[in-house]
Amino acid sequence: MSASPDLLDPVDTLIRDHLRERAQATLKRRQFVSGLMTFLCWTAIAIAAVPLIMILFELFKKGLPYVTSWAFYTQLPQQPTLFDQSHLGGISNSLIGSLAIIGYSCLVAVPLGIGIGIYMAENDTKPAQIMRTVIATMVGAPSILMGLFAFGFIVEQLHVGFSILAGSFALGVMMLPVLASATELAVRNVPPTLREAGLALGAKPSTTSLKIVLPAAITGIVTGCILAISRAVGETAPVLLVIGGTVSAITYLPSQPGNALPYQIYQDVISNYDSQKNQSWGIALFLVIVIFILSLSARIWAARKQKVRR
Amino acid sequence: MADTSTKSVTASAEHYATTLPEGRNRPSGSVRGPYEWTLIALSVIFGLVSFWFVGTILFKSIPAFKQQGFYLLVGNAWNPTDGTTPSQYGALSMIIGTVETSLIAIVLAGVVGMGTSLAINFLLPARLRTFVATIVELLAAVPSVVYGIWGVLVLAPWVASTFGPWLTALPGGATIFGVSLAGKSLLLAGIVLAVMILPTFVAISREVIGAVPAELIEASLSLGATRWQTLWRTVIPTSRIGLFGATTLALGRAFGETIAVALVAGGVVQMNFHPLAQGTSLASFIAGQWGEAEGSDQVPALYALGVFLMLFSLAFSLIANRLVAKQRKAAAL
Amino acid sequence: MTDTQSGPMGAGVSIAHGMVDPEVEDPRLGPTAMSLRDVSVTFNGRTAVRDVTFDVPANKVTALIGPSGSGKTTLLRSLNRLHDLTKGARVSGQILLGDTDIYNGGIPTTVLRSRIGMVFQRPNPFPTMSIYDNVVSGLRFNGVKKKAILDEAAESALNAAALFDEIKDRMKAHASTLSGGQQQRLCIARALAVEPEVLLMDEPTSALDPISTKKIEELMVDLKKRVTIIIVTHNMQQAARASDVTAFLLMGEDGAGEQIEVDATLKLFSQPSDPRTLDYIQGRFG
Numbered sequence: 001m002s003a004s005p006d007l008l009d010p011v012d013t014l015i016r017d018h019l020r021e022r023a024q025a026t027l028k029r030r031q032f033v034s035g036l037m038t039f040l041c042w043t044a045i046a047i048a049a050v051p052l053i054m055i056l057f058e059l060f061k062k063g064l065p066y067v068t069s070w071a072f073y074t075q076l077p078q079q080p081t082l083f084d085q086s087h088l089g090g091i092s093n094s095l096i097g098s099l100a101i102i103g104y105s106c107l108v109a110v111p112l113g114i115g116i117g118i119y120m121a122e123n124d125t126k127p128a129q130i131m132r133t134v135i136a137t138m139v140g141a142p143s144i145l146m147g148l149f150a151f152g153f154i155v156e157q158l159h160v161g162f163s164i165l166a167g168s169f170a171l172g173v174m175m176l177p178v179l180a181s182a183t184e185l186a187v188r189n190v191p192p193t194l195r196e197a198g199l200a201l202g203a204k205p206s207t208t209s210l211k212i213v214l215p216a217a218i219t220g221i222v223t224g225c226i227l228a229i230s231r232a233v234g235e236t237a238p239v240l241l242v243i244g245g246t247v248s249a250i251t252y253l254p255s256q257p258g259n260a261l262p263y264q265i266y267q268d269v270i271s272n273y274d275s276q277k278n279q280s281w282g283i284a285l286f287l288v289i290v291i292f293i294l295s296l297s298a299r300i301w302a303a304r305k306q307k308v309r310r
Numbered sequence: 311m312a313d314t315s316t317k318s319v320t321a322s323a324e325h326y327a328t329t330l331p332e333g334r335n336r337p338s339g340s341v342r343g344p345y346e347w348t349l350i351a352l353s354v355i356f357g358l359v360s361f362w363f364v365g366t367i368l369f370k371s372i373p374a375f376k377q378q379g380f381y382l383l384v385g386n387a388w389n390p391t392d393g394t395t396p397s398q399y400g401a402l403s404m405i406i407g408t409v410e411t412s413l414i415a416i417v418l419a420g421v422v423g424m425g426t427s428l429a430i431n432f433l434l435p436a437r438l439r440t441f442v443a444t445i446v447e448l449l450a451a452v453p454s455v456v457y458g459i460w461g462v463l464v465l466a467p468w469v470a471s472t473f474g475p476w477l478t479a480l481p482g483g484a485t486i487f488g489v490s491l492a493g494k495s496l497l498l499a500g501i502v503l504a505v506m507i508l509p510t511f512v513a514i515s516r517e518v519i520g521a522v523p524a525e526l527i528e529a530s531l532s533l534g535a536t537r538w539q540t541l542w543r544t545v546i547p548t549s550r551i552g553l554f555g556a557t558t559l560a561l562g563r564a565f566g567e568t569i570a571v572a573l574v575a576g577g578v579v580q581m582n583f584h585p586l587a588q589g590t591s592l593a594s595f596i597a598g599q600w601g602e603a604e605g606s607d608q609v610p611a612l613y614a615l616g617v618f619l620m621l622f623s624l625a626f627s628l629i630a631n632r633l634v635a636k637q638r639k640a641a642a643l
Numbered sequence: 644m645t646d647t648q649s650g651p652m653g654a655g656v657s658i659a660h661g662m663v664d665p666e667v668e669d670p671r672l673g674p675t676a677m678s679l680r681d682v683s684v685t686f687n688g689r690t691a692v693r694d695v696t697f698d699v700p701a702n703k704v705t706a707l708i709g710p711s712g713s714g715k716t717t718l719l720r721s722l723n724r725l726h727d728l729t730k731g732a733r734v735s736g737q738i739l740l741g742d743t744d745i746y747n748g749g750i751p752t753t754v755l756r757s758r759i760g761m762v763f764q765r766p767n768p769f770p771t772m773s774i775y776d777n778v779v780s781g782l783r784f785n786g787v788k789k790k791a792i793l794d795e796a797a798e799s800a801l802n803a804a805a806l807f808d809e810i811k812d813r814m815k816a817h818a819s820t821l822s823g824g825q826q827q828r829l830c831i832a833r834a835l836a837v838e839p840e841v842l843l844m845d846e847p848t849s850a851l852d853p854i855s856t857k858k859i860e861e862l863m864v865d866l867k868k869r870v871t872i873i874i875v876t877h878n879m880q881q882a883a884r885a886s887d888v889t890a891f892l893l894m895g896e897d898g899a900g901e902q903i904e905v906d907a908t909l910k911l912f913s914q915p916s917d918p919r920t921l922d923y924i925q926g927r928f929g
Contacts, residue, residue, distance in 0.1 A: 019796075019837060022788075
């Protein structure tokens with residue numbers, strides 16, 4: 001033993017002996033618990049992986065034949081009949097419908113969301129704080145509420161009826177808080193020195209914001225947009241309540257009733273025909289691929305952009 | 311805050327409420343030009359929209375509250391009629407179904423997700439870590455309807471044809487499990503929800519756990535702590551605010567989920583909440599009934615379900631924010 | 644991850660150092676706390692520290708000095724097996740604590756680390772724990788439950804770290820309410836509470852103001868009767884003021900840290916035997 005006990009205070013010697021004894025006595029148990037918990041963590045990651053891998057496997061196995069067929073994208077859906085279950089047609093109308101719905105909702109929600117995001121980042125006034133609370137609540141609000149809102153407001157109050165406009169409105173309201181919070185975060189993450197430098201040069205606060213701060217925050221803002229879009233694309237509940245769901249025509253005008261990809265998935269899956277149920281895998285796979293491409297490209301773009309700046 | 315300083319692209323908007331950096335005022339006394347007025351106008355529009363949002367849902371539900379009164383909250387039957395006899399609309403079984411399915415989901419996803427996050431951060435080799443993190447974040451973006459079709463087209467038939475009969479064949483199985491083995495059930499909805507919210511939970515918890523400073527882990531190990539003692543006594547307590555945020559976010563997704571639950575819970579209104587019984591939830595019931603409700607007095611009643619859902623969501627969000635703020639304060643002192 | 648190479652064994656292996664000045668009593672004449680034999684550390688095959696060999700005298704302060712990149716911290720962290728956490732890190736040679744080989748002697752890392760404590764560059768009290776809980780955390784990790792022992796150990800360790808009088812009225816307060824210097828002394832107390840034989844200090848004052856630094860240097864002298872201290876410092880005055888033995892490391896041509904000279908501090912700073920040591924202590928590089 002190196003630290004000669006005679007140098008150590010008697011109390012400390014006592015503590016040390018007790019501690020060493022307890023450490024020795026509990027060593028086996030502590031090692032066992034640690035090993036067991038490590039094993040359980042491995043188990044947890046395995047348990048988490050199994051269903052997720054199963055889903056992806058099923059998705060690709062059942063969906064791939066649809067996704068790889070050109071007709072899937074160009075044909076209108078057909079109701080299978082008892083005698084002919086194989087002629088399902090494609091998803092052309094829901095594909096165009098989804099594009100239209102997302103397009104219209106972005107048209108309004110993106111500028112609005114970015115605007116209020118900037119407002120909240122640049123103001124710490126009482127209204128800005130209230131907006132922040134409202135937005136935090138809306139981010140977590142169940143999406144079906146946006147459907148109820150769009151139905152009550154667009155479909156009934158404005159007498160537009162079941163329509164693409166109502167669907168866009170619902171998705172737009174859903175995207176707003178995501179866009180606003182992402183923008184606020186991005187603007188706030190711009191180093192304050194950048195803004196101060198602009199102001200020190202005598203630029204007006206508005207010029208500084210537009211010419212210096214916003215360009216620096218653009219990565220976060222664009223990523224936020226893509227995140228919001230990829231979430232809206234797959235959202236089923238709100239569009240289910242308000243878009244009407246046409247099957248026999250391609251529609252894209254705001255006032256027309258329309259179809260959308262997640263809506264078509266839902267219709268397929270609750271159908272009585274196995275062949276139609278099966279088609280839902282195809283649409284789902286297509287959606288998942290689109291969403292993966294969107295978020296991966298946002299990620300890669302953001303990473304590259306960040307590298308350039310350094 | 312050390313545990314919330316990092317931000318990832320995907321999770322940033324999600325744990326927005328808990329990760330806002332220090333506010334920064336623009337210089338006071340500045341003149342308002344077109345730029346400022348535009349921002350103010352947009353914010354006013356947002357204020358109107360959110361006001362109208364709440365107003366519309368409340369307003370549309372009024373007839374139902376007038377018609378059903380207190381029964382809407384405590385009643386357990388949902389009987390639309392052709393108008394010759396009064397309809398009955400009670401939300402109790404949807405409320406309980408919502409609570410039950412989301413609790414099952416959060417318990418399963420929380421336990422498995424914690425283990426997964428710890429394993430990703432401390433057991434996987436560093437190279438694999440980034441890859442797995444990316445996969446997890448991608449999975450968090452998968453639309454819920456995909457989890458729903460997996461539940462209804464794969465899981466439910468398997469339960470009905472294989473797992474259910476096996477359970478029932480167990481000694482005593484018929485009495486314990488024999489409630490409903492048609493495949494769809496509240497438990498199945500809970501499990502599908504758990505799988506659905508797991509990537510969301512892990513995406514955030516992995517990040518907050520990864521943000522625990524290495525020095526704290528080393529300090530703990532240097533005192534003679536085992537790996538588990540370090541995780542349990544140092545890493546988890548240090549990241550608790552972020553973990554709480556991950557839990558509330560995942561729970562919020564679970565109880566607001568519409569389509570996945572609509573597909574696998576069975577959509578049955580009944581006062582039997584055995585996990586293997588069929589049931590429904592607030593959000594999924596609205597979607598399931600919507601088609602046949604059109605034009606009837608059922609629509610206001612469904613809006614009333616929306617009001618309950620909104621109150622749930624609001625209370626939940628306020629409580630979560632309050633708790634986070636409190637924890638923050640305690641940690642800062 | 645562990646190594647298998649064993650260095651030259653035997654109690655009386657003499658180590659490379661210059662001639663001992665007869666007027667200065669060599670602090671290394673007493674018992675030895677740790678011995679390093681041909682210790683090398685590699686990360687994924689790249690050598691960071693090569694063939695370090697010296698003895699650490701018990702109840703003395705041994706300083707590791709050298710310019711940045713000379714592998715001081717890497718060497719220090721190999722002494723309580725913190726490199727075990729890093730994938731691809733490999734420690735070879737032999738490190739003895741008393742007469743136990745810490746890598747191959749079959750001693751569990753948890754036991755080893757409770758016998759060799761560590762204080763880090765930046766104060767790192769556990770942020771969720773109170774001051775008291777911080778101090779006794781090591782005892783709790785090691786299975787001590789008795790309140791009386793915990794209290795006794797907390798008081799003793801806080802006293803030893805010269806912190807007790809300052810905080811005795813707010814033991815339940817959060818550790819983050821302390822100043823930086825106090826936090827670092829809390830970390831020292833936390834390490835001392837498990838009654839280690841050796842205390843490793845990795846530039847413990849680099850994040851502190853001069854007054855707090857002075858306090859900790861004075862503390863080290865007092866702590867000698869309780870523990871053997873090995874301190875990494877980039878501050879030569881600190882090494883000269885507070886240590887008994889100094890080991891000077893320098894980065895070799897391939898980027899690996901090498902031991903240049905180990906000697907009694909007074910001797911090393913007054914009559915270094917290697918010209919590179921002289922260059923360094925006169926501030927010619929690093």
